[in-house]
Amino acid sequence: MIPSQFDYVAPTTLSEAVALLAQHADEAKILAGGHSLIPAMKLRLAMPQVLIDIGRIKDLAYIREEGSQIRIGAMTTHYQIESSDRLREICPLLPETAAQIGDVQVRNKGTIGGSLAHADPAADWPAAIIALGAEIVAVGANGERVIKADDFFVDMLTTALQPGEILREIRIAAASGRFGQAYLKVPQPASGFAVVGVAVSLTRSAAGGCESASIGVTGVASKAYRASGVENALAGSALDEPAIAAAAAHAADGVSINGDLYASDDYRRHLAQVYTRRAIEAAAARVK
Amino acid sequence: MKIEGTHEVRASRERVYQALIDPAVLQRCIPGCEKLEKTGDNSYSATLRTGVGSIKGIFTGNVRLEDMTPPTHYRMAVDGKGQPGFLKGSGELDLEERDGVTLIRYSGEVQIGGTIAGVGQRMIQGAVKMTASQFFTAIEAEAKTEAHKPPPTHGFFRTALRWFSGWLRRTFRLTWL
Numbered sequence: 001m002i003p004s005q006f007d008y009v010a011p012t013t014l015s016e017a018v019a020l021l022a023q024h025a026d027e028a029k030i031l032a033g034g035h036s037l038i039p040a041m042k043l044r045l046a047m048p049q050v051l052i053d054i055g056r057i058k059d060l061a062y063i064r065e066e067g068s069q070i071r072i073g074a075m076t077t078h079y080q081i082e083s084s085d086r087l088r089e090i091c092p093l094l095p096e097t098a099a100q101i102g103d104v105q106v107r108n109k110g111t112i113g114g115s116l117a118h119a120d121p122a123a124d125w126p127a128a129i130i131a132l133g134a135e136i137v138a139v140g141a142n143g144e145r146v147i148k149a150d151d152f153f154v155d156m157l158t159t160a161l162q163p164g165e166i167l168r169e170i171r172i173a174a175a176s177g178r179f180g181q182a183y184l185k186v187p188q189p190a191s192g193f194a195v196v197g198v199a200v201s202l203t204r205s206a207a208g209g210c211e212s213a214s215i216g217v218t219g220v221a222s223k224a225y226r227a228s229g230v231e232n233a234l235a236g237s238a239l240d241e242p243a244i245a246a247a248a249a250h251a252a253d254g255v256s257i258n259g260d261l262y263a264s265d266d267y268r269r270h271l272a273q274v275y276t277r278r279a280i281e282a283a284a285a286r287v288k
Numbered sequence: 289m290k291i292e293g294t295h296e297v298r299a300s301r302e303r304v305y306q307a308l309i310d311p312a313v314l315q316r317c318i319p320g321c322e323k324l325e326k327t328g329d330n331s332y333s334a335t336l337r338t339g340v341g342s343i344k345g346i347f348t349g350n351v352r353l354e355d356m357t358p359p360t361h362y363r364m365a366v367d368g369k370g371q372p373g374f375l376k377g378s379g380e381l382d383l384e385e386r387d388g389v390t391l392i393r394y395s396g397e398v399q400i401g402g403t404i405a406g407v408g409q410r411m412i413q414g415a416v417k418m419t420a421s422q423f424f425t426a427i428e429a430e431a432k433t434e435a436h437k438p439p440p441t442h443g444f445f446r447t448a449l450r451w452f453s454g455w456l457r458r459t460f461r462l463t464w465l
Contacts, residue, residue, distance in 0.1 A: 045343045156341070
């Protein structure tokens with residue numbers, strides 16, 4: 001449980017961090033909350049030669065509103081999101097997801113930016129970020145660029161971030177209309193990671209039918225994905241019990257499922273369908 | 289753990305088979321393969337520096353090709369160990385050609401132990417799928433080149449380009465490369 005030797009640098013500005021990352025290229029890793037990277041380093045599964053700690057950079061941990069957009073700094077901890085009263089009002093899916101991550105220690109130190117950049121296939125944030133249609137702001141030597149959540153997750157532990165880029169901010173449109181959101185998961189009993197996690201954000205028309213639905217699923221495949229089949233089946237439906245059940249059956253359509261010792265492929269598919277149904281029901285019931 | 293899957297390669301079965309048993313091609317196509325040396329008839333020793341995302345390790349091991357029936361079938365046995373763990377396994381590769389497209393069907397059984405199995409069990413299947421897909425995509429690029437043409441030089445060019453851009457970066461601190 002002792003990591004191999006590494007150099008440690010703690011820049012105080014983002015541009016300094018970007019320059020350091022460019023200088024050390026493949027040998028460096030960005031340290032955010034450290035609740036995925038440090039355990040991997042202690043087991044020597046990750047052996048970066050340089051750690052660039054971005055924890056000393058001011059103004060990377062915040063929750064702000066910019067018009068109808070919510071902006072969250074990369075270093076914002078899960079707990080800060082979980083405990084935000086304002087988010088509970090304008091985007092309840094975020095605190096609901098945060099509350100289900102790991103344990104108290106992980107939520108106190110772990111960050112949303114670190115979790116997204118690490119792209120663990122069973123992490124909770126990716127499902128919520130996809131369901132909310134978020135945008136991810138990355139900064140590199142050439143300046144900033146915005147990546148859509150749907151394009152961000154490339155494969156297991158692999159994102160659209162380029163080698164010299166640092167995730168800086170997450171942007172989410174505040175919910176509007178008659179909306180309802182929910183995140184439901186089956187936690188792995190030992191690790192707390194999602195065996196299956198389903199995030200739903202939907203809107204209902206005045207008559208009660210489904211106007212729009214956006215659904216992200218994590219834990220099932222190599223990366224979190226948008227359940228388009230479910231969304232299409234749900235849109236325009238009556239959002240009653242049979243409609244929801246029929247739509248949820250498409251939860252793992254066209255997805256290459258990854259089983260493990262704890263949950264086989266077939267079991268995961270089944271869980272994805274059941275939890276998608278329950279998450280939609282919960283979101284629909286929450287519409288005011 | 290069981291591993292199985294299929295991959296379509298747009299090249300003739302003969303070309304694909306040749307690529308799949310050519311050590312020079314394998315070295316270029318196996319993700320992270322640093323060394324592949326012949327140690328006997330159809331057996332090789334290999335060094336891999338491979339991983340997914342920030343999780344990386346160095347593995348050394350042996351690869352043996354058996355039951356070779358060109359151009360349709362062979363069996364591959366692998367054993368290796370490295371800092372993050374060890375693996376041992378074997379699998380069958382079957383090639384089927386239809387309208388100029390070769391369907392590679394692979395299935396096998398692999399045992400993985402050590403740290404990687406203890407803490408990374410839930411990610412192994414995904415990592416294997418990802419690596420297999422990278423491997424077969426590279427094989428397709430190799431097999432697509434015509435038999436009478438020299439083999440693709442992307443291995444060499446890519447290495448040269450990487451070295452050159454690394455040198456430029458180190459020398460001039462050019463950050464966009």
